[in-house]
Amino acid sequence: METVNNPSPEEGSAIIYPPKPIVAENKGNNLTRSLISLFIYAFLFYIIFDQNIAYIAAVLLALLIHEFGHFFAMKLYNYQNVKLFIVPLLGAFVSGKKSTVSQKQMSVIVLAGPLPGLFIGFILYFLNKSLQNDSIKMLANVFIFLNLFNLLPIYPLDGGRFLENLFLKNNYGIRLVFTIISVLLLVSIIILTGSFLMLIIPAMMVYELINENRNQKIREFLDQERIAYRCEYADLPDKSYWVIRDAVLFSYQKKFAGVPPGLYRYSELEPILVQQISAILKPDFKTDLNAFGKIAFILLYIFSLIGLPLLSYILFF
Numbered sequence: 001m002e003t004v005n006n007p008s009p010e011e012g013s014a015i016i017y018p019p020k021p022i023v024a025e026n027k028g029n030n031l032t033r034s035l036i037s038l039f040i041y042a043f044l045f046y047i048i049f050d051q052n053i054a055y056i057a058a059v060l061l062a063l064l065i066h067e068f069g070h071f072f073a074m075k076l077y078n079y080q081n082v083k084l085f086i087v088p089l090l091g092a093f094v095s096g097k098k099s100t101v102s103q104k105q106m107s108v109i110v111l112a113g114p115l116p117g118l119f120i121g122f123i124l125y126f127l128n129k130s131l132q133n134d135s136i137k138m139l140a141n142v143f144i145f146l147n148l149f150n151l152l153p154i155y156p157l158d159g160g161r162f163l164e165n166l167f168l169k170n171n172y173g174i175r176l177v178f179t180i181i182s183v184l185l186l187v188s189i190i191i192l193t194g195s196f197l198m199l200i201i202p203a204m205m206v207y208e209l210i211n212e213n214r215n216q217k218i219r220e221f222l223d224q225e226r227i228a229y230r231c232e233y234a235d236l237p238d239k240s241y242w243v244i245r246d247a248v249l250f251s252y253q254k255k256f257a258g259v260p261p262g263l264y265r266y267s268e269l270e271p272i273l274v275q276q277i278s279a280i281l282k283p284d285f286k287t288d289l290n291a292f293g294k295i296a297f298i299l300l301y302i303f304s305l306i307g308l309p310l311l312s313y314i315l316f317f
Contacts, residue, residue, distance in 0.1 A: 018264055020241035021274055023233060037086035038064075044088050048197070054135065058142040063092055065120065066113045066147060070094040073112035077105045090201060099232055100284040103165060107289070107297050110162045111304070117147035118308055125316040144309065151305045155182040156205065162301060166294055169285055172216050179209055215280045218247045222280075233278050244277050252276065 042056050071094045074082045079096030086092045121143030128136040151159040168175045186202045222229050228240045249261040259267045
């Protein structure tokens with residue numbers, strides 16, 4: 001990211017807001033970074049969990065197919081700057097930008113991750129019915145388990161994101177309760193399975209929850225002041241940038257100590273401030289699913305979470 005230095009506003013009765021900092025897209029080689037992260041993921045998995053190479057390869061294959069499902073669905077709906085990130089030991093995620101988020105499109109994007117993997121697992125079970133090959137059975141199990149786990153109705157798993165998209169997107173209070181319940185459920189699952197290293201995930205969720213609560217209070221203030229923030233950073237008016245910046249400085253005083261609010265000059269912490277302001281911005285959310293559409297997606301979700309695994313068990317075990 002680059003910033004453009006401009007003088008402070010001219011003195012006078014009217015405030016003159018300098019142009020907001022210009023954000024330069026990171027043009028680094030995302031493919032190279034992803035491949036390096038994939039290698040680190042496999043190496044740490046091998047060292048910590050002492051699994052054989054074939055099992056690690058199966059996990060990585062299932063993980064990549066899952067994330068590429070999200071990736072290509074975003075591309076299909078013309079999301080911009082779509083990127084795949086691999087986080088060693090914790091998994092992977094896909095990010096992208098769009099000025100208006102559609103409820104229908106987001107439902108497809110979320111389900112496009114786990115559904116292909118579940119059907120691949122089902123097909124592998126079908127092919128292995130006569131072959132009885134242990135490697136194929138192991139691969140099928142990995143595809144089924146990884147994607148089935150992601151469909152659990154717990155945020156930030158795909159199942160939780162799916163339910164949030166259908167029912168909770170416009171109600172911050174309910175989303176807050178849902179996230180807290182998700183944290184507690186994740187901690188319970190981690191303790192019961194003994195995967196204590198994964199406690200970093202609910203810890204990160206709690207940290208994000210605290211920040212999101214602060215950001216929501218800033219949004220409520222912006223709504224009262226009628227300051228535009230429901231847009232991408234590129235479309236953010238200069239006045240909105242500096243007003244939101246002041247609100248951020250008041251809310252995160254320790255983080256941005258030494259940067260005075262009300263003084264419209266760029267600081268050395270401006271790149272971090274831009275990131276913080278970008279986290280507050282919200283694209284328009286288009287609720288384009290009627291009751292019939294929601295029921296259809298829910299039935300597909302229930303079939304994927306319960307019906308398909310049950311069918312696999314009945315047919316192949």
